[in-house]
Amino acid sequence: MSDSTSNAMWGGRFAGGPDAIMEAINASIGYDRRLAPQDIEGSRAHAAMLAAQGILTDKDADAIREGLLTVLSEIEGGTFDFSPALEDIHMNVEARLRELIGDAAGRLHTARSRNDQVATDFRLWTRERCDEALAGIEALQEALLAQAEQGADWVMPGFTHLQTAQPVTWGHHMLAYVEMLGRDASRFRDARTRMNECPLGAAALAGTSFPIDREATASALGFDRPCANSLDAVSDRDFALDYLSAASICAMHLSRLAEELVIWSSAQFRFVALSDRFSTGSSIMPQKKNPDAAELIRAKIGRIFGAQSALLMVMKGLPLAYSKDMQEDKEQVFDAADTLSLSLAAMTGMVADMAANADALRAAAGHGFSTATDLADWLVREAGLPFREAHHATGSLVALAERTGRDLPDLTLAEMRQVNGAITEGVYDVLGVDNSVASRTSYGGTAPANVRDQIDRWRTRSR
């Protein structure tokens, strides 16, 4: 400490301390304290390696490693006094270590810099959040699979343009989200694999002249290998962007399901009833039961997209290697990860608890001429019509039914034969919604038999 007002860690060449505004804009301790466990894990691995390489004495390394555990327990116990004057988590931890163990603490920073330190901490943190996202996704998939299993053959309207299109099964609709989430999981796994290289030992930007063992620290911290280029190691934030892209796509999927739950739980649809545990009431309208969790998921997703844009903007155009801009990498990622995990948990709760109304689904499935395509297909198959001609004849029958306020199965055989003489009694078999879905056995189709096969496939898949 050269001067009582200059910074204890780097104040050697400074005559005075920073302006209060300088300190305010420079400090990251308000948020990067979340990296404390990773910072201490990284420092402990670094100290052990320095001792193994003969760069530190065992005595100093032991004191450092023990002292760091004390610091961690103080932070976890809420008794640690974080200081903005010490800027960030790295210097706060080191300063406290010095108070605890004395001068040996000053040897910890040998052969490293805050640049490789923060890159390592943040990777470790983001890697954990990938694992957390994977667990959250799996839990939601399980809830969706349980819904699919229960309603594998429940008929509901399938929509395009949110207009009734063709009957589908409830199980098939649930499995569509299981597929999306499966791709999300694979994106998080890819991101995790790609980020699993260790920046520690890249030091400030150029590496170090000390005989360090980067393989040892990489493996102690669970990384597959050290990053191969020191300049890249300290300036790369791709891992956070990979996380945010995977999170954004997953969040987009959650918002689509959330939107469906909002629509489905309305009095007009009544496709699902959300549980009391996952809805709220209105302070003025006693009859209301609102799908707030679904609405909030739909909205919160914007924070995750925003985080991705923000970090891309921070990184855009930065010259190698580290620039202080990169301190602005963390807050948004923290918020995105918290938002994603809360959204996944809330969605899992809603899906696990919701009760689909099989009768309402079935009634809606039969409305809106949903089996018109089945009728056209029947004309192709049984009467040998070209599909375009069958489409036209069916269109005329839909118009007739619409004019007279009926659905397709309500038309008489005589009325149908007036439109096309080839139609026989057998056509009524395909106008029912159960026959319609049961017939769609093409791979990936909505038939209950397919749904059951797909549930089995998901349940027995190797992850």
Ligand code: ARG
């Ligand atoms: N708090 C800093 C950050 O998060 C740590 C790295 C500081 N490096 C430096 N050269 N000033 O980016």
